[in-house]
Amino acid sequence: MLQRLNFWAGGVLVLFGAAAIWIGGNLPHGTLTRMGAGFMPFWLAVIVTAFGFIVLLEAFWKDERVSIPLHDLRPAVFITLAIVLFAVLIETAGFLISAFLVSVTATLASPGLTWRRNLVQSGLIALGSAALFLGVLQINLPLLPR
Amino acid sequence: MSFFDGLLVAMEPANLLACFAGALIGTFVGVLPGLGPVATIAMLLPITYHLSPAAAIVMLSGIYYGAQYGGSITAILANIPGETSTVVTCLDGYRMAQKGRAGVALSIAAIGSFVAGLFATGVIAFVSVPLSDLAQQFGPAEYFALMSLGLVGAVVLARGSVVKALAMITVGLLLGLVGTDVNTGLQRLNFNMPQLADGLSFAAIAMGVFGIGEIFATLGRKSAGVSVIARIERLWPSRADLSASVAPIVRGSILGSALGVLPGGGAILSSFASYALEKKISRTPERFGQGAIEGVAGPESANNAGAQTSFIPLLTLGIPANPVMALIAGGLMLHGITPGPQIITEQSLLFWTVIASMLIGNLLLVVINIPFVGLWTKLFKMPYEILFPCIVVICCVGTYSVNKSSFDVLILGLFGVIGYALAKLDFEVGPMLLGLILGPMLEENFRRAMLLARGDPINIITRPISAILLTASLVLLCVILLPNLRRTRETVFQEEA
Numbered sequence: 001m002l003q004r005l006n007f008w009a010g011g012v013l014v015l016f017g018a019a020a021i022w023i024g025g026n027l028p029h030g031t032l033t034r035m036g037a038g039f040m041p042f043w044l045a046v047i048v049t050a051f052g053f054i055v056l057l058e059a060f061w062k063d064e065r066v067s068i069p070l071h072d073l074r075p076a077v078f079i080t081l082a083i084v085l086f087a088v089l090i091e092t093a094g095f096l097i098s099a100f101l102v103s104v105t106a107t108l109a110s111p112g113l114t115w116r117r118n119l120v121q122s123g124l125i126a127l128g129s130a131a132l133f134l135g136v137l138q139i140n141l142p143l144l145p146r
Numbered sequence: 147m148s149f150f151d152g153l154l155v156a157m158e159p160a161n162l163l164a165c166f167a168g169a170l171i172g173t174f175v176g177v178l179p180g181l182g183p184v185a186t187i188a189m190l191l192p193i194t195y196h197l198s199p200a201a202a203i204v205m206l207s208g209i210y211y212g213a214q215y216g217g218s219i220t221a222i223l224a225n226i227p228g229e230t231s232t233v234v235t236c237l238d239g240y241r242m243a244q245k246g247r248a249g250v251a252l253s254i255a256a257i258g259s260f261v262a263g264l265f266a267t268g269v270i271a272f273v274s275v276p277l278s279d280l281a282q283q284f285g286p287a288e289y290f291a292l293m294s295l296g297l298v299g300a301v302v303l304a305r306g307s308v309v310k311a312l313a314m315i316t317v318g319l320l321l322g323l324v325g326t327d328v329n330t331g332l333q334r335l336n337f338n339m340p341q342l343a344d345g346l347s348f349a350a351i352a353m354g355v356f357g358i359g360e361i362f363a364t365l366g367r368k369s370a371g372v373s374v375i376a377r378i379e380r381l382w383p384s385r386a387d388l389s390a391s392v393a394p395i396v397r398g399s400i401l402g403s404a405l406g407v408l409p410g411g412g413a414i415l416s417s418f419a420s421y422a423l424e425k426k427i428s429r430t431p432e433r434f435g436q437g438a439i440e441g442v443a444g445p446e447s448a449n450n451a452g453a454q455t456s457f458i459p460l461l462t463l464g465i466p467a468n469p470v471m472a473l474i475a476g477g478l479m480l481h482g483i484t485p486g487p488q489i490i491t492e493q494s495l496l497f498w499t500v501i502a503s504m505l506i507g508n509l510l511l512v513v514i515n516i517p518f519v520g521l522w523t524k525l526f527k528m529p530y531e532i533l534f535p536c537i538v539v540i541c542c543v544g545t546y547s548v549n550k551s552s553f554d555v556l557i558l559g560l561f562g563v564i565g566y567a568l569a570k571l572d573f574e575v576g577p578m579l580l581g582l583i584l585g586p587m588l589e590e591n592f593r594r595a596m597l598l599a600r601g602d603p604i605n606i607i608t609r610p611i612s613a614i615l616l617t618a619s620l621v622l623l624c625v626i627l628l629p630n631l632r633r634t635r636e637t638v639f640q641e642e643a
Contacts, residue, residue: 036332051312
């Protein structure tokens with residue numbers, strides 16, 4: 001059962017719906033004429049939960065399996081890391097360094113590239129994106145660390 | 147304001163450049179297999195924030211119809227659909243290429259797309275004004291009904307489980323409500339985070355689930371190896387080819403224009419429908435799949451026409467018909483323009499500029515495509531290891547630049563992971579995005595409608611226009627759930643996969 005696709009899909013929906021109901025629990029519902037802030041979120045969350053249960057039911061007769069091969073996790077980890085890195089760095093490290101490090105980290109997601117190629121490629125991407133964003137598009141961001 | 151005012155503005159250097167850039171980028175992503183128009187428009191959405199509203203929408207729409215041209219290049223030459231909407235072009239286009247008629251197939255595709263583009267532009271120009279006049283009379287109840295229809299329509303094109311697609315729409319609607327409630331000023335579902343007071347950043351979510359999510363998916367797939375690219379010998383079609391293609395191009399233009407307007411419609415639906423139509427009315431259906439030129443001319447015209455007329459519901463009613471239109475609606479909102487019937491009256495110059503730019507864009511695309519087709523096939527071999535770090539950098543910088551907010555960048559990362567997980571669980575993110583953009587509007591209209599009806603839900607059902615629209619969505623829903631159609635839908639999408 002634990003490997004069945006719809007078991008997880010339905011479970012996620014039910015959890016999401018239940019969480020939304022819980023988080024929005026203290027919002028006023030109001031009446032049908034004058035709806036409060038909590039009315040729509042509550043009912044939408046109820047609908048999501050209901051759909052979740054239907055999908056859960058499907059898990060019983062549709063035996064599709066989820067598979068997450070290990071080589072799938074490598075891109076997910078490195079690219080997410082790269083994005084978080086950008087969020088942390090951009091306020092202080094300036095555009096060039098941030099873009100360079102983001103590119104280096106992201107490139108690690110693809111196995112089989114040499115470090116030298118990664119660094120050269122990332123340097124070019126950093127320079128190119130700086131030219132595009134700060135030069136052509138005139139976006140006001142500091143190029144170098146403050 | 148008229149078409150010609152729009153044409154004048156569209157000819158201004160900045161807008162002309164935006165149109166050219168859009169067409170060029172569109173062809174580019176159409177050719178590249180790992181990058182589609184949805185991901186690209188999502189990526190460039192924040193960048194257009196730094197352009198004028200007209201230039202922004204001109205460029206974004208250029209990407210969408212430009213991708214239809216580009217997608218056909220790889221479909222014909224390498225049997226790889228650069229876009230989902232060019233899947234059917236592979237069937238006969240690649241066969242033609244194998245028989246040494248690649249150049250002819252490419253030219254017919256470009257000519258068909260061009261004719262269809264002109265036709266669709268005309269349709270938009272003539273249909274939009276009356277339609278928006280009609281929509282001006284809509285009250286909140288009608289709007290609520292119309293949006294329901296639009297959302298149900300979004301399910302038609304979702305592959306796989308209907309229930310899951312409906313669930314994704316609802317999830318999107320719910321996510322759209324995060325932030326400040328406009329009626330009461332209360333903060334909702336925001337975990338007491340002030341960064342969420344304005345709601346979740348649409349650009350960040352769109353880029354996360356489409357841009358970043360697509361990288362995960364592409365890197366996860368084992369590379370299929372380099373495919374053989376057919377040589378181009380003869381570029382211009384013979385007189386016989388042309389006369390065989392005239393009728394399919396005309397039919398494809400009309401069919402595509404009609405299907406593009408439907409909720410859930412657009413390029414993909416149009417090309418599939420056109421192929422089916424051509425095969426059905428052909429006196430020699432057995433030639434299809436063996437390199438029939440009609441099988442290229444029809445769908446290629448239809449997908450371009452459909453891509454363009456899917457702007458009609460967005461520009462006249464404010465309802466995005468497909469994920470690309472949801473993104474363009476997001477682009478309008480970034481510039482403080484609410485999509486809806488008032489666009490034609492209040493932003494009339496913008497409206498006509500966008501329409502006129504489609505005319506120019508289609509002309510540019512023929513110039514970009516036919517003579518330089520050799521160049522585009524070289525690009526096709528561009529290694530993904532260079533492409534994807536660029537996408538990551540563009541997504542990060544783009545997200546950050548809209549609000550100068552690191553928080554939005556984290557949202558981008560979060561939704562990249564969420565998009566990946568959803569894809570693994572067989573959920574489609576397109577319907578979620580439609581829900582996200584329509585969530586606040588749907589709630590607003592529902593609340594106003596109920597207030598006007600003094601809390602009586604029967605009132606929404608008994609108003610004639612909203613009754614028709616709600617019945618239509620109900621019928622549509624039943625039709626989708628019918629086992630018979632479900633099976634056809636599945637086979638259609640299996641052919642695609």
